[in-house]
Amino acid sequence: MAGKIIANERGIALLVTLAVTAILIVASLEMNRRMRTAVFSAAAARDRITLLQMASAGIHAAQAILVQDKNNSDSDSLQEDWADPDKISVVLQDMPLKEGTVKVAISDELGKIQANSLVKFPQGRDFNEPQRLLWDRFLRSFVAGNEDLEETEPETIINSLKDWLDSGDDEAITGLSGAESDYYRDLDPPYACRNGPLPHISELALVNGMTPELFEGSGQIPGISSYTTVYGMTAAAGSAFTYEGKININTADLPVLAALLPFGEEGLAEAIYEYRQEVSDEVYIHDLAKPNWYKDVPGLSDVKIDPDLITTSSDIFRIESVAKLNKMKMTITAVIKREKSAQTGKWGCKVLHWQAE
Incomplete structure (x- = not known):
């Protein structure tokens, strides 16, 4: 035991x-x-x-x-x-x-299109006409031949962007296709119209008529966000500000170069693009200091780009x-x-x- x-x-x-x-x-x-x-x-x-x-x-x-x-x-x-x-x-x-x-x-x-320059600041009421025409050429060229963007209406986007930027929220919308705060408040979810300059380019996606395919791109094709910017503000009289919107023709990419050219001349953008890069013995051979150097490009001697749209300097x-x-x-x-x-x-x-x- x-x-x-x-x-x-x-x-x-x-x-x-x-x-x-x-x-x-x-x-x-x-x-x-x-x-x-x-x-x-x-x-x-x-x-x-x-x-x-x-x-x-x-x-x-x-x-x-x-x-x-x-x-x-x-x-x-x-x-x-x-x-x-x-x-x-x-x-x-x-x-x-x-x-x-x-x-x-x-x-x-500043080789990009400056979205805020579509409206004349500091008044912030009216179209900057050269910029309106630039946007029209830019969007029409961007949409052309792209099946994903065939329902895009450039005029709607331009008018709505103007309404988004301008300070006249209590007035009639721009044209027949613009949009002020009342339009955006009826959306789900609702949001307000900026009625001032865009602080970030992503806000451009909120504008009436803008689609994800147009803004962000689709497949291997980039969207317009790659070619637009909110920067470019310069001082005006006193404490006021403005957006001149001048694009550096020496650095602009092909879609922007095409938009700078008059209607029907968009195909010459590639000639400008290649002219900037021409070298001999690894040395660039063309002087790009003056804004009108593009007239030296073969085929562009009689072409005129609005001087209010271009520059050759950036900061x-x-x-x-x-x-x-x-x-x-x-x-x-x-x-x-x-x-x-x-x-x-x-x-x-x-x-x-x-x-x-």
């Missing part, structure tokens, strides 16, 4: 020991998991901070390139260093990176800096404006928009 009790006690002790051991193993594994998670989280946080600094450094390097360019030339074109990925890479090589990579791309924001640029480190990536997009300091007389860059993702 005594032997059975002793045996039972030993069995219980063994079970207790096994249970305690199992608990200790589970606790150890859980502690190990938590420690590894903490280490990985700390490493990821460290890498995110490092990526932010790397991408920010790329933005600052791009600003330095743009300031140097402004000091060297009053005109801006795709022939310059800021538009050359290889030359930007050479500048980035001077960054003291122990590991990881940074790539930077710079584009001219607003979009910079995209992409940093990669340990299989992680961070992209910073900044829109900057080159400005001359009133105190020092030196050029610098003012950040208009900054987004990290």
Whole structure:
């Protein structure tokens, strides 16, 4: 009898020991998991901070390139260093990176159609007629031959955009196809008309007549959001502002070049585009300093682009800096404006928009 009790006690002790051991193993594994998670989280946080600094450094390097360019030339074109990925890479090589990579791309924001210039500011009431004609050519050319956009009505979009921008919300809509706040309040969900300049290009998608296919694009075809911008505000008298809407013909993409040309001459846009890029012995051969250089392009000597629509200089640029480190990536997009300091007389860059993702 005594032997059975002793045996039972030993069995219980063994079970207790096994249970305690199992608990200790589970606790150890859980502690190990938590420690590894903490280490990985700390490493990821460290890498995110490092990526932010790397991408920010790329933005600052791009600003330095743009300031140097402004000091060297009053005109801006795709022939310059800021538009050359290889030359930007050479500048980035001077960054003291122990590991990881940074790539930077710079584009001219004023090579796009400035949506806010459709209306004459600071009054903010009437059409800017050259811009209205530009938008008409732009949309009709964009829609032509695209089955996804065959029901798009350019006049509706133009009139509705004018109503969205102008300050006359209590007056009659523009033409027969415009839209003021009453129209938008009846939608589901409802929203109000801006009655002022667009703060972000995404708001253009809210305008009556604008479809996702037209704004964002479809398939491999980009939408008009790729060729339009909300930037370009300049000072007017006193504290007022305006949007001149002049497009840099040296940097504009094909759809914008086509819209600048008179009706029936859209096909000459490609000739302008190629003329800007012609080189001999790796040196650009055409001078693009004056806005009317396009008349030297074969076939365009008798063509006239409205001088109120074009320029050859820009001071607003979009910079995209992409940093990669340990299989992680961070992209910073900044829109900057080159400005001359009133105190020092030196050029610098003012950040208009900054987004990290």
